[in-house]
Amino acid sequence: MKRIFLVEPLVALYAFAVFLTFPLSQQYVYRRFWVEVTGTPYPISDNTSRCMENINTNSSSSSNDSIYHEAVQRLAARFSTYTVIASTIPSLIVTLLLVTYSDRGGRKIAIIMPLIGSLIYTLGLLTVSYFELNIYLLILVSFSSSLFGGLGTFLGGVFAYIADLTKGDREKTLRMGGVETMIGLTSGVAAICTGYFLKAAGFNWPFLTSAILQFFNLLYAVFVLKETVTAAPTDSDLLNGSPRRSGGKQIFYGVYDMFTRASRRARKILVLLTIVFISFAIAYIGALPLVTLYELNKPLCWNEILIGYGSALSTTAFITSFLGLTVFTCCRVPQLVIVVLGILSAMSGLILLAFAKTTLLMFMVRGPMLLAMMPFPVLRAMLSKIVSKSEQGALFAAISFLENVTTNVATAVFNSIYSATLEWYPGFPFLLAAGLCTIPLLFVGLVSRIGVDVAEEVLVQEAVEKEEEDEDLVEGQGS
Template sequence: MVTPNLCQSAFAVLRRIEPTLVLEQLGSSLFATALQMVVKDRCVNATYPDAHLSREGSQQRAMTDFYMAYDLTVRLVPLLPALLIARLGDRGWRRVPIAVPLCGYVLLSLTLLLVVVLRLPLQVMFGGAVVFGLCGGFGAYWPGVMTLAALSSTAAERSKVMMKVELLYGTAGLVGSLASGHLFLLYSSSLGTGTILIAVAALLQLLCLAQAITLLQVSHESHQETEDTSHLLPDDSGEVPAPAERNRVNVVLLIATAVLYGAAVGGAVGLMDAFVLKEPLSWSATQLGYGHAAGCMIFLTSYLGVTVFRRWVSDVTLILIGMLSFASGIYFMSFVRTTSMFYLARSLNLFALIPMPTIRSLLSQQVPASSCGTTLTYLQMALKFSGLAYIPAFTKIYQRTLDWFPGFVFTLSSVIAVLGMIPISIVSCRLRQKQKYTRIEVD
């Protein structure tokens, strides 16, 4: 009797979104380290005679130029496919925003594997990025995951549920990052460095795709629509059920907050990979994996922060705490010169991942459930569009300040994060006014 029950429990778990998240993030974390080390190896002999750069300066410029073009491709191509996939999801095909992007992840990993094994030019990765984007990319995958989380939770518990998703995602990234540096060192002399690491990443993503297609069970009915709607007053947390119509002003302000914060985080973190590979840090593949793991630890601390703080503060205050945590940590990163200083700076980012899932939670409460997936995808597209501006800007600023102050981009990122606190503060005032008006109406 015990064995059948265990089998049934295991099968029930495999039908949930959690195994999908774990397998995908494990594969992605391995892929990220592999791509970074392959790019470093291919750019080691880069030269820019007209710019009179040192060997390390030339390598940094070549790496950042590659990542700029690669990131812009990954962000630009998925814009239209992600919206089409989101509309299919809102029409009842909830599995599509999960499965289709996973096909892109598998193909992208296979492209990197071919680049290493067949000694193809690094520019072939741009073709892989295009295919990845046509499958919707992260811009379709993550809103699809968050939509399933939003529709399976009540408004009062939504921010906590979404933060649980982030926690699981980060925990898987932590494990994958810790293992990635060691797996990178395993290689066959006939195939090249990193082959085993990339192959394992592709296998994990292939298993993830198989699970999403054959086993993943999705709910087509919103929990929000079935819960008791007899309450006339919002609860003490200040959260309100999703309205029948959009609150357009709040939606715009929330998206503005997300765009500013996303630009601050994306601009800084995107260049951190190049920053730690240059002197005086000069990290190895193993240290690089540990650095990624330190970033994934923030998922855990952010989840604990949401669990503790939400008992006393509103979602808006949670967002402000997270933004302040990131701004302080990334400002300290400007002056990092040793590995210990790097980890100290990252420790200040304890709650830096609280804002984005909480913004998504608030955003889902401002629109009807029938358009939740599309709205969250619009948010993701806004973040992608902003990347078309801040990625080249941060890259060029980093290249031009490399000799006199390489950490200047981190100071700039801190300033943008502080500016992002303005629109969310306006949302807080509007929600309080609405709550007060509702109470007066009921009285």
């Protein structure tokens, strides 16, 4: 079978399969807790809002319903926290190991392993749902699947794979932005499907469909996708200052070497850009999982159809961000300016989200967030330019590791805050996230003050001098 260098179909199918189950798993947990707390079936209605059912009811019934909703909200938020904690540590370790090792053993291992883990998790969901097993078994399923890596591992491998194939700032930025757009487009389609799929067939069939898609995706990764790293490092690596180490030591020293070999200014830029990336991910990505709980809560009380449309509308930010990124890149807008525009877009959307109390306004708040995904591909491309091709795996391993640990901890913290502030102001976590977005803005200012363009010129010159030195060493050994 002919192999190809085309990772986008893999990303598209992965995103569709994962986002087909992601909102459903949250709703499944919510409904199981509803049955546990109330002892009655979960209320299903064709109305736009389940809260409409409580109109014209007596005050005692309305009060009890409100108490039930608050109890279920707390249980669901805590369950999400437990799940995040159970899956975070193994996933972080595996991400760091696999993506760093991909510099030596090939990019595909960092792509295939999380596909296996995702398939295990989906099959676990299907099993718990079909046999109506204890809901807390899903925490064990999350832990088991995380031993193969997670989304961070997969994206780390994918972005390192793309970095191997691309040359030049514009091509790298647009290709990485295209991957994120592919994620947004397919996940949006999946989000729309989930509501109708759930309403027509329940939970089991969507989980089974996702598992089948992930199985075929795994076959594509194993038998069709071509490897970009064709050979492990050899004795020639000794000439450029990279000592030969065993496989295990190479994994742990890869990230360390990436920082120590860089010049002082390059190291400073590398650290500052990483802080911008991570701090923005904490504020924006950390708060997003609360949106579904917020929509299920009063006064919105959305049903599965509205949740699907809301999730789909949220994912349009991937598409609009890519279009904005394309336009700004073609117009030669500085990359740091693009990052600032994306952060401001996220901030404005989060602030409006905190005050959304009607269905119309909840849909409208997605508008200001249309450019919120722009900073991620731009920052990845900027970071990728600072390190050599042989260190791309180490770079994206470090980014994925930090992104996973910070966003997972942030998600757990935001869930706890949401549970604690549910009675007096459920929108408070979104205001907090908007406030935290000021941190990456401050560090963007520091990067701008240092001067990215000057730093890049220094790096280019150092790379040329290093290549000339290596050639001299090779010629000296030959003589």
